[in-house]
Amino acid sequence: xxxxDLLKSFKEQFGYEGxxxxxxxxxxxxxxxxxxxxxxxxFPCAITMGTYGVVKKRADKExxxxxxxxxxxxxxxxxxxxxxxxxxxxxxNYVKGMMKYxxxxxxxxxxxxxxxxxxxxxxxxxxxxxxxxELLTGVMVRDLFDLSISQLDLVKLGMRTENDFxxxxxxxxxxxxxGMAKKGNALLLDTNTLDYxxxxxxxxxxxxxxxxxxxxxxxxxxxxxxxxxxxxEALEELKxxxxxxxxxxxTEEEFExxxxxxxxxxxxxRARHAVYESARTxxxxxxxxxxxxxxxxxxxxxxxVSLHEDYEVTVKxxxxxxxxxxxxxGTIGARMTGGGFGGCCIAIVENDKVDAFIDEVxxxxxxxxxxxxxxxxxxxxxxxxxxxxxx
Ligand code: GLA
Numbered sequence: 001x002x003x004x005d006l007l008k009s010f011k012e013q014f015g016y017e018g019x020x021x022x023x024x025x026x027x028x029x030x031x032x033x034x035x036x037x038x039x040x041x042x043f044p045c046a047i048t049m050g051t052y053g054v055v056k057k058r059a060d061k062e063x064x065x066x067x068x069x070x071x072x073x074x075x076x077x078x079x080x081x082x083x084x085x086x087x088x089x090x091x092x093n094y095v096k097g098m099m100k101y102x103x104x105x106x107x108x109x110x111x112x113x114x115x116x117x118x119x120x121x122x123x124x125x126x127x128x129x130x131x132x133x134e135l136l137t138g139v140m141v142r143d144l145f146d147l148s149i150s151q152l153d154l155v156k157l158g159m160r161t162e163n164d165f166x167x168x169x170x171x172x173x174x175x176x177x178x179g180m181a182k183k184g185n186a187l188l189l190d191t192n193t194l195d196y197x198x199x200x201x202x203x204x205x206x207x208x209x210x211x212x213x214x215x216x217x218x219x220x221x222x223x224x225x226x227x228x229x230x231x232x233e234a235l236e237e238l239k240x241x242x243x244x245x246x247x248x249x250x251t252e253e254e255f256e257x258x259x260x261x262x263x264x265x266x267x268x269x270r271a272r273h274a275v276y277e278s279a280r281t282x283x284x285x286x287x288x289x290x291x292x293x294x295x296x297x298x299x300x301x302x303x304x305v306s307l308h309e310d311y312e313v314t315v316k317x318x319x320x321x322x323x324x325x326x327x328x329x330g331t332i333g334a335r336m337t338g339g340g341f342g343g344c345c346i347a348i349v350e351n352d353k354v355d356a357f358i359d360e361v362x363x364x365x366x367x368x369x370x371x372x373x374x375x376x377x378x379x380x381x382x383x384x385x386x387x388x389x390x391x
């Protein structure tokens with residue numbers, strides 16, 4: 001993305017020069033899925049696909065926001081004194097949610113701003129375009145108004161925006177990855193304590209291939225909230241025999257010892273996924289640290305199987321992609337990534353096998369499903385920050 005092009009688009013839209021440019025990445029989760037609202041481990045990294053924002057303060061209290069991705073929607077306007085969810089305000093609800101909670105915390109938003117947005121993350125692709133926009137808004141507003149609010153607080157307000165403003169009971173994975181990431185690293189996060197460790201993602205001989213099934217999913221309308229509730233129900237039953245406050249605190253052995261109290265077979269499978277996936281994530285991160293990519297890949301595959309069988313958050317398309325990937329020479333591991341119910345999968349593939357991989361997997365996918373998948377090579381990126389020009 002070219003900085004001058006972004007500034008030019010701002011000028012075309014608002015008729016005067018924009019001032020500051022910000023960038024917020026998307027994320028892939030390498031492993032540790034549906035563990036974040038269960039107090040378990042996650043292991044994501046931020047990617048170079050993301051959301052750009054050009055902004056300039058206004059003298060009044062209005063926000064005028066325009067997205068280069070939805071030119072037909074036109075500019076959306078709202079007042080910083082009325083930050084309520086309105087369906088017709090479309091994508092700006094993410095901006096409004098963040099502003100509402102920042103305002104609640106700081107009471108220091110005194111002016112509105114003009115905002116031009118352009119995103120390179122496909123929507124509904126499970127690469128966190130929404131958390132990317134939330135953190136973009138947070139960092140931008142903080143820097144624009146010189147607020148003393150930490151990056152971690154913005155991460156938490158991003159999750160609150162999802163939970164309370166948009167009605168998705170998600171965990172903190174996406175916002176944390178996007179807010180706290182470091183280029184060249186993946187981040188092992190304990191969602192119970194928020195302790196985390198940056199682990200170098202050194203893959204000189206491999207690429208991480210993102211496979212987009214092009215089946216859109218909106219988690220709010222999916223069974224995402226149901227999954228969370230099922231885990232909570234299983235936890236309640238477990239609490240009658242063991243002293244824990246989240247599934248993520250249980251070892252696999254403890255789970256096996258106490259699982260008999262879970263009365264329902266579906267709840268048992270949901271809880272089993274959460275417990276085993278969290279343990280797997282920790283081990284996978286250890287394997288990566290030890291440069292044992294082979295083992296890391298096996299954990300990725302196991303994670304996918306568990307998400308398919310126990311957690312049931314795959315669809316035909318996102319189950320097919322890893323199955324096709326596993327058959328390709330030079331594939332270390334593959335799995336769905338993100339919330340599920342459509343969206344993207346990832347695979348780790350040897351450098352010189354990537355072209356053949358994309359040909360083969362892409363061809364077989366289209367033959368079976370009837371539409372094309374898209375493929376991108378993931379590159380890691382820093383967390384959300386201002387894009388300062390170097391002149
Ligand atoms: C979505 C949610 C995250 C997390 C993942 C599944 O991306 O926003 O909080 O639960 O699904 O791991």
